[in-house]
Amino acid sequence: MFDFGKILEAWPPERILPLITAATPAMVKGSLAQERCSPEGLAALLSPAAAGQLEEIARQAQRLTRQHFGRTIGLYVPLYLSNVCYSDCTYCFFSAASGSSGIRRTLNMDEVRTECQALAKHGFQSVLLLTGDAPKVASLSYLAEAVQVAREYFPSVAVEVYALEEEEYRQLVDVGLEGVTLYMETYHRETYAQVHRRGRKRDFDYRLAAIERAGRAGVRRLSIGALLGLYDWRCDGFWTALHARYLQKECWRSAISVSLPRLRCTPPRHRISYFLSDREFVQLLLAMRIFLPEAGFNLSTRESAAFRDRLIPLGVTNMSAGSSTRPGGYAVSGEETLAQFEIEDRRSPAEVVAAIRRAGYDPVWKDFDWAFHDEVGRRQ
């Protein structure tokens, strides 16, 4: 059977890391010359040997991105519905055991609407709804209601919530869900077990297969990623890339995109063991772009304004802007409400749009239409 778990088993660190260590500058050049980059080619692009050829790799990554996406950057915005969470992820401020003191809250539908209105005023047409891992508070029917409210304001609505069953994803698709973002956090089983201490999220295999359940349920946009800093970034990057390519075959009707969330700040109990530098981050982005020429790459406001602007021509295709990571953070609640993580790029949407234009790219607000849904549910 075609199964990503088996692919992952076939590529343990003991197989990937020697390839990375043994890579030579000539092998990096060979990877760039491949019509379609192989997993071995990807290992070479992730290697220290490739670090010396970043400029050449960047040129190819830029060419591939332009061919598939033109010089455009899609815009989206996260909308946190709830910060209540029953999982215990050591790196996350939403975890009850993190020592975070902010207020916990779950928006009611009137509040969701108020937030949507505030975001729509900025021009956003694509929204990502987020919750913690708390199905009792943010249940499936709650999510379905929130999707329905959001799609009155945005043609494109995605969720980043706990892993669901295929049938549950289908119920959300039926009310207008277009995208699902679900990070594996780390594809390294042992590390995964260490950092996820409690709750449903401990089930590695259930989470690993969740995104393809979403694809089978008819979700059009699937976004994956590893939380960079939990484990060796080269391995997690390699696995994420293989996962994306697997999904392109398995969920062939869905557009696959990749996010590269980098851990910068964690609760005191979690020390970031594998921090990656800006240079390494860029190398990872470029290598993955060459391996996945048709994938979207999402860049959040976890990264600084200056760094984000530099990444625009290097393979990124979607950026969030003006984000808040606290529920109600746009129009409902204040600073006393607990945020998931600190925003680095605090610019307004208009300022980010101006920066995209300065880089010679066209900011794209809208890339989906209400008419794709069964009935037009737009609020005029």
Add this chain to the structure above:
Amino acid sequence: MEDDPLIIAGRRFRSRLMVGTGKFPSAAALSAALAGSGAEIVTVALRRVDLAKPEQDSIMPVLDPSRYLILPNTSGARSADEAVRLARLARAMGLPPWVKLELTPEPRYLLPDPIETLKAAEKLIKEGFVVLPYIQADPILAKRLEEIGTATVMPLGSPIGSNRGLKTKEMLRIIIEQAKVPVVVDAGLGAPSHAAEAMEMGADAVLVNTALADAEDHGMMARAFALAVEAGRQGYLAGLGPARETAAASSPLTGFLE
């Protein structure tokens, strides 16, 4: 070429170059490409524009409806129903009842779904739309669509955005030979020479987007395509000689026998 108009659904066009509006870095770049191309038919992805707020994107403000026939397309649609809804929406918002059917269920190569395309075309024709379907270079599908009343067929040269040229040449040749409606070669034309080649084969028009959007000088590349389309068309009309394996002497060896 005033004496050689392209006629689609009874409407006459001087230009045989159609232009797509995706992937441009700015409104100015799109404007320059449109001006250079001399195009009269310009296609717009309905998923990309907000017809209720046309000022919000960098596409609609550039398109003067008195100058261009704005041809809405259904790119991103995965089923006939979605494409039909998009087309109806565009008509309801005041665009002409023309639609470029793009049913591309697979987002990587954006290849057209022949089954859903045929279904959507049937529905839309019944509703009075002028339908221009984007299709695989499949001669039978082209005839089937022609029979149900599409205004053109738009077979692909190679996958959208691939710049690979006429990889489907043998099938395009059959489509052109058999067609009773205009054949517009769409997708994959990465260089002016590709467009010229399609026109020399007898295509009635071509549609170009990525090659213009990705050029350093958008206007100049559009002009180059316009010239190539004209050159190819004239070459076709003038009657190209057959290609030969060997040289053919212009003074025949057996001429003395005449």
